[in-house]
Amino acid sequence: MKLGQIGEFGLIARFKEKVFRPEKRVVVGIGDDAAAVRVSSKQLLLLTTDILVEGVHFDRRLQSFWQIGWRAMVANVSDIAAMGGLPSFALVSICLPQTISIEQAEEIYDGMQAVADEHHFQIVGGDTVSSPRDVVISIGLSGDVEEKSLVTRGGARTGDLICVTGELGGSQAGLAMLQLANSDQKSNFASLPQAEWSIVRDRHLRPQPRLKEARLLAQSGQVHAMIDVSDGLAGEVGHIAEQSCVGAEIYREKIPVGSQTQRVARHLGLSVLEFVLHGGEDFELIFTISPAKAAGVIEKVRQKTETPISIIGEVLPAGEGIVLVSPQGNREPLLTEGYRHF
Amino acid sequence: MKLGQIGEFGLIARFKEKVFRPEKRVVVGIGDDAAAVRVSSKQLLLLTTDILVEGVHFDRRLQSFWQIGWRAMVANVSDIAAMGGLPSFALVSICLPQTISIEQAEEIYDGMQAVADEHHFQIVGGDTVSSPRDVVISIGLSGDVEEKSLVTRGGARTGDLICVTGELGGSQAGLAMLQLANSDQKSNFASLPQAEWSIVRDRHLRPQPRLKEARLLAQSGQVHAMIDVSDGLAGEVGHIAEQSCVGAEIYREKIPVGSQTQRVARHLGLSVLEFVLHGGEDFELIFTISPAKAAGVIEKVRQKTETPISIIGEVLPAGEGIVLVSPQGNREPLLTEGYRHF
Numbered sequence: 107m108k109l110g111q112i113g114e115f116g117l118i119a120r121f122k123e124k125v126f127r128p129e130k131r132v133v134v135g136i137g138d139d140a141a142a143v144r145v146s147s148k149q150l151l152l153l154t155t156d157i158l159v160e161g162v163h164f165d166r167r168l169q170s171f172w173q174i175g176w177r178a179m180v181a182n183v184s185d186i187a188a189m190g191g192l193p194s195f196a197l198v199s200i201c202l203p204q205t206i207s208i209e210q211a212e213e214i215y216d217g218m219q220a221v222a223d224e225h226h227f228q229i230v231g232g233d234t235v236s237s238p239r240d241v242v243i244s245i246g247l248s249g250d251v252e253e254k255s256l257v258t259r260g261g262a263r264t265g266d267l268i269c270v271t272g273e274l275g276g277s278q279a280g281l282a283m284l285q286l287a288n289s290d291q292k293s294n295f296a297s298l299p300q301a302e303w304s305i306v307r308d309r310h311l312r313p314q315p316r317l318k319e320a321r322l323l324a325q326s327g328q329v330h331a332m333i334d335v336s337d338g339l340a341g342e343v344g345h346i347a348e349q350s351c352v353g354a355e356i357y358r359e360k361i362p363v364g365s366q367t368q369r370v371a372r373h374l375g376l377s378v379l380e381f382v383l384h385g386g387e388d389f390e391l392i393f394t395i396s397p398a399k400a401a402g403v404i405e406k407v408r409q410k411t412e413t414p415i416s417i418i419g420e421v422l423p424a425g426e427g428i429v430l431v432s433p434q435g436n437r438e439p440l441l442t443e444g445y446r447h448f
Numbered sequence: 449m450k451l452g453q454i455g456e457f458g459l460i461a462r463f464k465e466k467v468f469r470p471e472k473r474v475v476v477g478i479g480d481d482a483a484a485v486r487v488s489s490k491q492l493l494l495l496t497t498d499i500l501v502e503g504v505h506f507d508r509r510l511q512s513f514w515q516i517g518w519r520a521m522v523a524n525v526s527d528i529a530a531m532g533g534l535p536s537f538a539l540v541s542i543c544l545p546q547t548i549s550i551e552q553a554e555e556i557y558d559g560m561q562a563v564a565d566e567h568h569f570q571i572v573g574g575d576t577v578s579s580p581r582d583v584v585i586s587i588g589l590s591g592d593v594e595e596k597s598l599v600t601r602g603g604a605r606t607g608d609l610i611c612v613t614g615e616l617g618g619s620q621a622g623l624a625m626l627q628l629a630n631s632d633q634k635s636n637f638a639s640l641p642q643a644e645w646s647i648v649r650d651r652h653l654r655p656q657p658r659l660k661e662a663r664l665l666a667q668s669g670q671v672h673a674m675i676d677v678s679d680g681l682a683g684e685v686g687h688i689a690e691q692s693c694v695g696a697e698i699y700r701e702k703i704p705v706g707s708q709t710q711r712v713a714r715h716l717g718l719s720v721l722e723f724v725l726h727g728g729e730d731f732e733l734i735f736t737i738s739p740a741k742a743a744g745v746i747e748k749v750r751q752k753t754e755t756p757i758s759i760i761g762e763v764l765p766a767g768e769g770i771v772l773v774s775p776q777g778n779r780e781p782l783l784t785e786g787y788r789h790f
Contacts, residue, residue, distance in 0.1 A: 131536075132537075132572055135570075135573070136571070136574070140573065141537065141572035143537055143572065146487075153539055153573060153590065154539070154573065155541050155573060155574060155575055155588055156541070157541035157577055157584070159543050159578070159579050161580045162579065162580065195495055197496070197588050198497075199497050199498070199499035199586050201501050201584060229478070230477050230478060230485065231482065231483040231496065232478070233498050233499045235499055235505070236504055237501050238502075238503045238504065238582060239580075240580060242499070242501070242586075244497070244541050244586035246497055246539050246586075246588030248495065248590070
């Protein structure tokens with residue numbers, strides 16, 4: 107075909123079609139918190155999904171159905187946040203065994219809808235089917251992000267500071283307490299002050315996604331890499347290191363842990379470091395930023411959200427590995443395996 | 449806040465933000481084959497999802513893992529097709545019990561990927577988790593459609609002809625044969641000519657979405673309502689009637705059924721009408737169109753795709769109900785319940 111047959115605008119249209127082939131539209135594919143695809147010259151569509159299975163990801167003896175729905179939706183919102191975006195539309199699929207009542211099913215939806223209401227997005231569709239045995243919840247969530255605000259796991263640079271929002275380990279401490287309260291050792295549980303117990307419990311049962319903080323960080327234009335903590339600090343730092351082709355050191359005493367989490371860990375005779383490194387599901391944000399810009403950005407986020415941000419480490423060259431540094435300066439390899447599903 | 453503080457462009461920006469609030473962007477919400485949301489002045493994003501549970505939606509004794517993956521993806525592509533769109537990006541979540549091998553899991557993905565390759569879209573993310581017992585597959589699929597090509601279930605008009613692509617009942621006949629072949633009555637199965645058997649079997653095991661036909665129908669601008677056949681003709685006509693606030697009559701002898709499907713039904717002593725009305729999963733398209741435009745559009749689709757289209761009924765005023773008309777002119781109510789999940 108010759109140019110004359112289609113003209114200049116025909117050529118542009120063909121070119122555009124070529125450039126905008128599906129493959130070409132994928133800016134971030136499989137392997138980040140969400141995929142990012144181009145919808146216009148400046149705007150990207152984020153797509154993420156999570157599937158939760160009863161007995162693996164949640165336990166209805168420990169959580170209400172509302173809380174199960176809330177938590178499932180928060181996990182997806184947190185993924186969109188970690189890319190620097192805002193959630194827009196959700197698709198919700200649930201498999202329900204015959205033993206679940208309509209009221210219980212509605213509770214799951216209500217918990218999900220509460221997250222949508224709080225963060226101004228909409229559930230636009232889904233699927234509800236029967237299941238022989240277990241409740242399974244699958245959520246697909248889209249989000250919007252300007253291309254210039256997109257933050258991936260892969261942008262960390264040697265010399266960056268590694269930062270984390272809020273506090274870590276609380277969700278795992280809450281889960282440990284819930285399991286204890288539901289076990290034969292209730293007396294041990296009862297001896298813990300109720301105020302501390304309720305704080306860590308809520309960290310597990312009603313987690314909050316760091317959406318506002320993530321947007322401020324992304325829009326600052328200074329954050330090089332970001333991820334949300336769904337599988338524990340060790341695993342998430344590992345993901346950033348792997349995808350950015352860098353190493354990292356984490357200063358053990360700088361990791362922010364709430365006093366309640368510490369007391370609960372002591373009370374249970376469990377390691378608070380274990381909660382933090384491998385516990386997961388805190389939905390805090392880990393990000394890297396150049397040292398010159400860190401103070402200003404951290405202060406801005408604190409002012410606008412009251413959320414503290416801690417500097418917990420530094421990005422190293424790839425050859426240096428990923429290490430945990432003790433207060434005495436001892437260095438040991440930080441295992442970078444998150445929760446293993448298989 | 450006063451206008452002077454933000455200026456004219458500030459006001460426009462605020463107004464745009466208001467108009468483009470998530471709720472305002474939803475063109476089609478819950479209750480159609482897919483949701484449709486606005487991404488630009490002329491372009492809509494389609495979002496659909498399906499969740500399939502082992503023992504409810506598929507049976508690994510009857511299907512290979514590749515076929516299970518293929519079928520799951522086709523069901524979603526068919527939903528995008530029924531809205532007049534083209535699939536763009538898929539998210540894939542799978543729950544796998546420990547007893548499934550990596551090779552078997554890969555087969556599921558390969559089946560899904562084969563559909564993506566054939567229809568030029570991309571799998572951009574997903575989630576793979578362990579499951580205590582059953583395989584569960586959840587797919588979220590996005591699509592693109594120009595607003596002027598969008599077709600919903602809700603646009604049918606009194607006097608429209610009701611049309612269907614291809615043939616119905618084949619998938620259900622194939623499933624019935626597969627169940628027989630896997631049962632104690634294999635001798636009955638063996639007596640059926642293999643050529644006929646393989647045709648209906650493939651209708652069940654390797655269904656094709658009517659993507660090309662759907663695009664031609666949507667882009668003709670003449671189709672008022674459309675739906676894909678996932679739950680049997682009766683249920684789908686019921687969905688169109690309900691959402692369009694109309695009635696309908698279906699002429700029994702006009703329903704297209706392949707000769708192989710008829711022979712299999714006879715062989716098994718089962719009702720071919722039952723396969724067609726309540727069997728489902730043929731992934732053909734049902735649409736309504738004004739009588740004046742039907743012949744031209746049907747001929748165009750046939751020319752470009754070789755797919756025949758049959759006129760099987762007419763849209764009636766709402767008060768007339770939904771009826772099946774026998775060759776002798778007897779009218780009986782057409783049950784409009786598709787496959788009931790609960």
